[in-house]
Amino acid sequence: MSCEPWSRRRQAIVLIDGNNFYASCEAVLDPAVLGRPLVVLSNNDGCIVSRSAEARALGIRMGQPYFQVRRELERQGVVVRSSNYALYADMSQRLMATLEPWVEALEIYSIDEAFGQLSRPADQRSLHDWGRQLRHHVLCQLGLPVAVGIGPSKVLAKLANRLAKTTARATGVFDLGSMDDPDPHLAAVAIEDVWGIGRQLSRWCRLRGVADAKALRDMPSGELRRRCGVVGLRLQQELRGMACLPLETLPAAKRETCVSRSFSQPITSQSELREAVATYLSRAAEKLRRQQQRAGAITVFVRSNPFNGTSFYSNSATVSLPLASNDTAVLLQAALPLVAVLFSPHKPLHKAGVLLQQLRGEETLQHNLLLPLPLEQQHRRTALMATIDQLNRHYGSGTVQWAAAGMQTPWRMRRSRLSGAATTRLDAIPMVRA
């Protein structure tokens, strides 16, 4: 273990994440809801997945089913929104672009969080002021509040980010690396809240009297290693201030791509299921082309509602493609026959999805002599797919679609309280009064 104080370490890791990201995005371009309590609902307007600070203050809890609290939200004047993924994705891109110049390397970890790497200036003990400036900059540029956690490793940066939100005097920034004695802060973080500790592992820790981050750091390494191998050991070393997890600045090539949705109402006919599967497959194929990949196999899965008391039904079927493809027509031809296998007339379906597997790079196909079409025709198909993707990106998803995906789609996801496409579509931009 290194005895050098953390604050003398040159390299610092920072974790920046958006506070109540979805709720914050909803307020950015809508002055009418700024400063008001606001909640965002999950798919099909199921339950609360994001709350503004004002909604939190009213005691509204995360995960509450919408139908249970609907009246109460109305009474309290809470603004309710369906998930608007196009808006969040756009704001996420803006956030990441804004963060980029502030760090030496950036790893986009999720839609609303990123790890950054930076050097601690020799003359500055604390990066607290740097964090405050960054926070102010993002708020001014984008109107999004963020929390900034700084530490000598990823796990400690994540922990510091948590402390930035929970410590009263932190005001959104916490530099664990500049602490003379970080121990009380580590002891204040429960074992369940340490990044990388799942529910089973935290139960195992608690049984051994290891209840917080400090205790985990100081427990015998051998014991941890026997329970969870090198992963646990790495986690402990990160807690001790040794950076073991490198920044992943290039996203790893995806092995699988999945598109699945719950239906707004149960599907009871085979033709509806066909439409749903065709829709999801079209989306998945679009993702695949964006990732410049082809799929070698397709799995379609369906299930009934596990909560409504009737007998649960779940099934899946897989088809292999003779030649990997990302052509929607080819994938549909292969996958749609599976619908007849999976559909069962007396089992109302609640959810379906498609999983594209055995993904490989687009370029590998060009050397294959068994092309399904002459090369020139193949290029024309590729151009057609690119045009369709472009149209759907510009004019909204589903502008151009395969007839198999259906025209009237009562099963489509319920999003009754969707905000406009304020940043992604010209016909939905907000109004300014002059």
Place this chain on the structure above:
Amino acid sequence: MPGSASLSAQLIRCHASTVLLRVSGESMQAAGIDHGDLLIVDRGLEPRPGQIVVACLDGCFTLKRLVAHQGRLRLEAAHPAYPPLELDCFDGARIWAVALHVVRTLKAP
């Protein structure tokens, strides 16, 4: 110059902080901004007196010129029918963005 001229490179200083808004109303006509125009605004700039800005007033975006008047900031319209608005008369009022460009689609006669 190599390459072709890009409109967005000309009009957008910073993509992350740029927002498009649609103008509704006539109060800025004399400043060259009409009802229906598309406005390119930047949230990342420090607003200075003399600039045309987007303010948040009573839950609405409002487009006016920011003016320093007798030591106080106010919002002035570019139209005789609209009186100036003193910024400190509004609860929670703030300048939201600086307006940089107007895009107007020409109508056929």
